[in-house]
Amino acid sequence: MGFKTGDFPPVDPESFLRKPLLERTRTLALHWVEYGFGTPKMIHTTYVVKLLVLYVLGGTAAATASSGAGPFWDVAHWWNVPIVYEKLVLWTVLLEVVGVAGSWGPIAGKFKPMTGGILFWARPGTIRLRPWRRVPFTNGDTRTVLDVVLYLALLGCLAAAVALPGDSSDLVDPALLVAVMILLVLCGLRDKTLFLAARGEQYLPALVFFAFLSFTDMIVALKLLIVVVWVGAGLSKMGLHFSHVVAPMVSNSPSVPARWFKRAHYRDFPRDIRPSKVAGAMAHAGGTFVEIVTPLVLLFSTDRAVTLAAVGLMVVFHLFIISTFPLAVPLEWNALFAYATVFLFWGFPAQDGYGVGDMSSPLLTAAVVAGLAFFPVLGNLRPDLVSFLPSMRQYAGNWASALWAFAPGAEAKLNSLPHRPTTNQVDQLQAMGYPAAVAEITMQQTIAWRSMHSQGRGLFSLLIDHIPDLDRWTVREAEFACNSLIGFNFGDGHLHNEDLINAVQSRVGFAPGEWIVVWVESQAIHSGVQHYKVIDAALGVIERGTWRVADAVNAQPWLPDGPIPYKVTWSAPGARQPSERREDGTGSGASGASGASDVRTPA
Incomplete structure (x- = not known):
């Protein structure tokens, strides 16, 4: 990519947009492998x-x-x-x-x-x-x-x-x-x-410690806070999702110009772009291990050389994240954590009287630890109750996610939303001078990015089975789309669940079948499934069910073998049953999705 010129997918925009959705997704996902967003x-x-x-x-x-x-x-x-x-x-x-x-x-x-x-x-x-x-x-x-x-x-x-x-x-x-x-x-x-x-889940406890604790207690409590953030995030990366985050994140990093190195994070580019062993090693050796073990070393080390090495490693860890420019771009947060590592653990080391055992009371230590751990524990057991941010699942890949599908022309209705200080992103791009087709393909790159993550395979599977003429519809990645409605996004699907959909619907009034949302909750730490919903903006939730995470991570982003298996646990009265959608075992969705052999049946 150049300084002013990006790497746009090598397609003819007008003819490309006439292709089936999953064929477009495959092309854009393969382009992402080498160029990211470009x-x-x-x-x-x-x-x-x-x-x-x-x-x-x-x-x-x-x-x-x-x-x-x-x-x-x-x-x-x-x-x-x-x-x-x-x-x-x-x-x-x-x-x-x-x-x-x-x-x-x-x-x-x-x-x-x-x-x-x-x-x-x-x-x-x-x-x-x-x-x-x-x-x-x-x-x-x-x-x-x-x-x-x-x-x-x-x-x-x-x-x-x-x-x-x-x-x-x-x-x-x-x-x-x-x-x-x-x-x-x-x-x-x-x-x-x-x-x-x-980021109240992290900065609010820090303010409490600053305001109410004695100096030594404050320093130790701040250490416990940052360690809980690190270790919580590290533990959340131990599932099947995280490798699927690292590979596309490296592909999108401007600090990694070598395409061969980006391709090495995938099993067999361009035939198989599931994460490779290289991506797994980057994820769990450079990520999970570092984020769990190094903070514990910092917390308990009384050796200056060991502490200095651990401080240096965590500073490099956060600088690496900054260099990848992740899509929520929390650059300031990472810079503060890099400085906090030096300030807390090198400036006030355990051997100088700032260890966990130096707090004024064991009861205070226990209360601080319990308070800091409460929402991470609850959020991992019941992700439906707690945002993934207080759950400390930053960039673990285990997120509540969604795709929005609009009937032809229906997305434009969002621009009638009153008091909104912006427009739909595809319209923002056109206002900047992008041709309409180029703006559309730019936004479709975000759904290709979603398809490369574990949830994307399940979400696309639901769309394929629920919208017979999906190739004609406009599909949007909800994390990106919701920020033009509420001013913020950070990978948290709780910001675009039924509450947001109902708020928009009450103002705009989509007709039944005009705006369909497929939405999935994060995976609970003790469960092997994710719980999904299919939502019609005009009708509400019309279906609930589950899919196995193992099935999602084993599929290719463009679903060449058809939709992944999922289990319907409830559907609204009058809604079509899965067997009606898939009587021939091949589905009635987008034309690129043929070949599935499993029939979805109600629980």
């Missing part, structure tokens, strides 16, 4: 400049200037000053809540404008998604003036906490932190999107 390097450069100037330079300048630890270029003077770390955490939360950190820009599916966040959350009338229906005073799905006031107050308190002077021997005024915590919780109870965008 993003011009100018885009990656924009992210790097934003990270270095706005986050690193801007954040450290603000943190050091307001804490008496400056100047910011004298790193040796402030790198282990607690108030600087505290203010950098607050600076990170501020940028996340504004919407200019994670899930920003073209790589996250935001083309014009490149910012979601504040454009949605400071605007009355936009969609909000409450996390729990039983919480008083959270009814409805429309952002009110009160929601906007709470959001702007949160921004103001965060900015004040960063900007107000402090002493390098002290910390930020706890009253300011309490105000931030209260506002973040209130905003989150009204709209889970905002809480998740703020």
Whole structure:
């Protein structure tokens, strides 16, 4: 790829779009193997400049200037000053809540404008998604003036906490932190999107520790927090999904220019693009093992050489993630974790009185560990109850996911959504000068990307069996599509489940059969299946069922052997039964899906 010119798939746009859906998916998935999204390097450069100037330079300048630890270029003077770390955490939360950190820009599916966040959350009338229906005073799905006031107050308190002077021997005024915590919780109870965008599951405990614990207890608790994040994420990668994340992630990395190395992550390109042993080794030796073992070494090591080696390894780990530009682009989060590793474990090592056993009370230690582990444990046992972010499944591949299918012309109805500060992504691209066919193929690259992950094979299987003329329909990857409706996406299907669909439907009014969603929940840690739903925007859920993860990961992205087996556990009265859809054993879906031998039957 060039600096300004991307690597567009080598197809004739007009004739390509007339091909069957799964044939298009195969072509785009094979192109992804060698080129990823084909993003011009100018885009990656924009992210790097934003990270270095706005986050690193801007954040450290603000943190050091307001804490008496400056100047910011004298790193040796402030790198282990607690108030600087505290203010950098607050600076990170501020940028996340504004919407200019994670899930920003073209790589996250935001083309014009490149910012979601504040454009949605400071605007009355936009969609909000409450996390729990039983919480008083959270009814409805429309952002009110009160929601906007709470959001702007949160921004103001965060900015004040960063900007107000402090002493390098002290910390930020706890009253300011309490105000931030209260506002973040209130905003989150009204709209889970905002809480998740703020990465509240990680930064809220940190603020609690800053505000209420003594110095040594605070440092040790912050160590426990970051270790729980690392180890939780590492444990979640031990399933069948993660290798299917690493291979397409490496393919999309601008830091890996060698196509032979990208192809090596697949078994037999172009015939078989399931993950190879190389991808498995990258995933579980360079990922799972490092993310579980190294943090435990950091937590318990009292040897300076061992600690230094472990610190260096985790810094490299986070820099590698930054270099791959993952599609939610959490670059600031990874940069903060790289710094936090140095600050916590090298600046305050266990042998200097900052080990787990140095907390003031064993009961406090137990309470901190139990509190930090609660949502990861619950979320892995009952993924339907907890977002994959508090569950600590970042980039494990085990996500709630969805594909949206629109009848011909129906997607345009989304552009009539009131108070929406943007348009559909395919229209954003056309507004930037992309021809219509090129814009469409660009967006179809995202569904090819989804097909390369484990869930994609099951989701495409459902579409094939439920929409006989699927080749004529518009299919969208829901993670990308939902951010143009709510201003944020981070791989969490809970942000585009029935709550979002019903909110859109109440405003737009799709007819039955115009907008079909196939949606799947994350895999529970003790289960071998994933639970899916088929949703008609006008009718609600019309089918529920399961598929085996082992069947999903063993299929090719374009399903040359037909849809994977799945089991229907419930269907709405009057809905077609699977046997009606597949009486001949070959299915009635897209033309590229013939050859399946199994008949789906109700439970």
